[in-house]
Amino acid sequence: MQAELPHLDPAASQINVEDSAEQIPSAILSLSRMLLTLFIALLMGALVIWISGKNPVEAYRALLQASLGSRTAIANSLLAATPILFTGMAAAIAFRAGIFNVGVEGSLYLGGFAAAWVGFTFTTLPPLLIIPLSLLTAGIVGGVWCYFPAILRSRLQVDELVTTILLNYVAILFTEYLVNGPFLVPGLANAMSPQISESARLLRLLPPSQLNASFLFALLAALFTIYLMTRTKFGYEIRMVGDNPQFARWSGINVVNVIEKVMVYGGIFGGLAGAGQVMGVHYRFIAGFSSGLAFTGITVALLVRNSPLGVLLASLLFGMLRSGSATMEIMTDVPRDLIRVLEATIIFFAAIEFGNLLWRRHREH
Amino acid sequence: MNIDPLTNVLFAALRVMTPLLLAALAGLISQRVNLLNIALEGLMLFGAFFAVVFGAKFNSPWLGLFFSIVFTTLITFIYALSIIELRANLIVAGLAINILAVGLTSYLLVVMFNARGAYSPSDLVSLPHLNLPLLKDIAILGKVFSGHGVLVYVSWILAGLCSVFLYRTPQGIHLRAVGERPEAAETAGINVKGIQYLALLLGGVLCALAGAQLAIGDLTIFNDSMINGRGFIALAAVFFGAGKPGLTTLGCFLFGLFEILQFRLQTSANIPPQLPQMLPYLIVVLTLTAISFQKKFTKRMAG
Numbered sequence: 001m002q003a004e005l006p007h008l009d010p011a012a013s014q015i016n017v018e019d020s021a022e023q024i025p026s027a028i029l030s031l032s033r034m035l036l037t038l039f040i041a042l043l044m045g046a047l048v049i050w051i052s053g054k055n056p057v058e059a060y061r062a063l064l065q066a067s068l069g070s071r072t073a074i075a076n077s078l079l080a081a082t083p084i085l086f087t088g089m090a091a092a093i094a095f096r097a098g099i100f101n102v103g104v105e106g107s108l109y110l111g112g113f114a115a116a117w118v119g120f121t122f123t124t125l126p127p128l129l130i131i132p133l134s135l136l137t138a139g140i141v142g143g144v145w146c147y148f149p150a151i152l153r154s155r156l157q158v159d160e161l162v163t164t165i166l167l168n169y170v171a172i173l174f175t176e177y178l179v180n181g182p183f184l185v186p187g188l189a190n191a192m193s194p195q196i197s198e199s200a201r202l203l204r205l206l207p208p209s210q211l212n213a214s215f216l217f218a219l220l221a222a223l224f225t226i227y228l229m230t231r232t233k234f235g236y237e238i239r240m241v242g243d244n245p246q247f248a249r250w251s252g253i254n255v256v257n258v259i260e261k262v263m264v265y266g267g268i269f270g271g272l273a274g275a276g277q278v279m280g281v282h283y284r285f286i287a288g289f290s291s292g293l294a295f296t297g298i299t300v301a302l303l304v305r306n307s308p309l310g311v312l313l314a315s316l317l318f319g320m321l322r323s324g325s326a327t328m329e330i331m332t333d334v335p336r337d338l339i340r341v342l343e344a345t346i347i348f349f350a351a352i353e354f355g356n357l358l359w360r361r362h363r364e365h
Numbered sequence: 366m367n368i369d370p371l372t373n374v375l376f377a378a379l380r381v382m383t384p385l386l387l388a389a390l391a392g393l394i395s396q397r398v399n400l401l402n403i404a405l406e407g408l409m410l411f412g413a414f415f416a417v418v419f420g421a422k423f424n425s426p427w428l429g430l431f432f433s434i435v436f437t438t439l440i441t442f443i444y445a446l447s448i449i450e451l452r453a454n455l456i457v458a459g460l461a462i463n464i465l466a467v468g469l470t471s472y473l474l475v476v477m478f479n480a481r482g483a484y485s486p487s488d489l490v491s492l493p494h495l496n497l498p499l500l501k502d503i504a505i506l507g508k509v510f511s512g513h514g515v516l517v518y519v520s521w522i523l524a525g526l527c528s529v530f531l532y533r534t535p536q537g538i539h540l541r542a543v544g545e546r547p548e549a550a551e552t553a554g555i556n557v558k559g560i561q562y563l564a565l566l567l568g569g570v571l572c573a574l575a576g577a578q579l580a581i582g583d584l585t586i587f588n589d590s591m592i593n594g595r596g597f598i599a600l601a602a603v604f605f606g607a608g609k610p611g612l613t614t615l616g617c618f619l620f621g622l623f624e625i626l627q628f629r630l631q632t633s634a635n636i637p638p639q640l641p642q643m644l645p646y647l648i649v650v651l652t653l654t655a656i657s658f659q660k661k662f663t664k665r666m667a668g
Contacts (some may be wrong), residue, residue: 108537152653153653163650166598176641180637337468337472338472340465340469345461347461348458358607
């Protein structure tokens, strides 16, 4: 009666998950699946709004209006989509390799601080030097941060989900310490670093929106990821490890190496996402600025079944939701936390749909 | 020599280990049916939320506790249903519960009390604290073991019962059989699904107690970040204890001790609070690393 026991079924790992980015029919299929999941989530959200005595139609209309209603509204949606593009790609790659890397959130904080530090320390450098230097530092810091749990996972089989979640608390507290201790700016109400120099700030694309050049970097990163996953040997190795680590090992793939690279890759993206927020939006590091962007990335990746192309589309959608929700709250009194409920519903349905296809985990605790 | 500081630390450690222990018992029972319970964190948050909300509504911590158990178990039932009947992915479904907990409680907090992030009903009193009749007069033991909140003692009793349940009752033996040899258990006529439901739902009750202890055990307050990774620390304690109730309890005590020591460090030494706050998380990660090291080493020794 193995069929009764999904989580213990050894045959599960041998099921091949089709790669939605590669074939046209399956792309249409996954698009309709994504729309269905989204529809169910919005329906669930409507139910929650209705039960709490508000009008769901008005709330969603306000949300749509605030996210697409004007040029600035659209720019703000793209702005909100920027970090989600990074974290969504990071999650999609990790999932594809069967890895649950939540450490991207920590990388986002540490990378964000690193970019701010470069920006307020090397104030005399010209933009052409300081901007690449900031991004590079943020990427390295973010990548190194995820390398620790990566080693633990790949070489010692320490559960990466638990370690990365716990290490996120460490990263968040550490950056909070930095702006409260060594880099304290006296006289500010909230804990934040000094402002970065003018030359380290990214170009604003459509003022008065804060949409900035980091959106273009995120697009580049997304295109690079799509190329990486579909056209390179490394992408193939990632898919092999995700489908069946045992078989991948027998075929001569260095599984340890692939897992480490995938997690570091996610960390680099997290760092860049943080840098984008610091250099393009806030112009300084603010303690606690992320509020779960890595989890939104996970939601996005799950919604589109880890297809990098799908992440590109779904990030824009979640940018709209995030950007519109604040206005929705002001206009209709429906709290913006509704977005989290939508996220949870999407993840929940993704969990049911995937069943035991992906993320078979060998746990021997 | 004055031993008061030591007894104070031990007393406080027993207090802060309680939510960890209750959640760890939930994780342990799931672990024994081979279901890794990622949702502990979210279920604890739900437990805390319902305890405060219903406690305030009926102005009784006991009714708060009761409804917290009812509603948290209800949510656990949906989680269990999705995993067992709909074959949802265990980890992803757990993540969904955790995110739902943060989202829904914050949402309801605004809608119901117009409060963002935190809510503290002014009239609600916490669950009673007990002075153990004979023990409280014994010099050191009294100071360490007497005067705790009622759920602290409940957690000790439940830890003992958990051990008895797993090793001395037919259901417990069935439960372990399902975890270790599912096919054999099925062949032997054990209701595998029923056992899986039992394990997860018991976990829901325990998480409700864990959340209630945090929310109405000493103070009466809810805030959306009050669980603070305790669900995952509890899971780490289960790994530490290798699924055994005694060792898992020890793990919770040690992690609780570190939580208290970091707190003492914050208040006594003149250093920024964030640095000591990082310590418990780092120690748990190091502990998990050490366990894996040891496992790898023994495996290699065994050939």
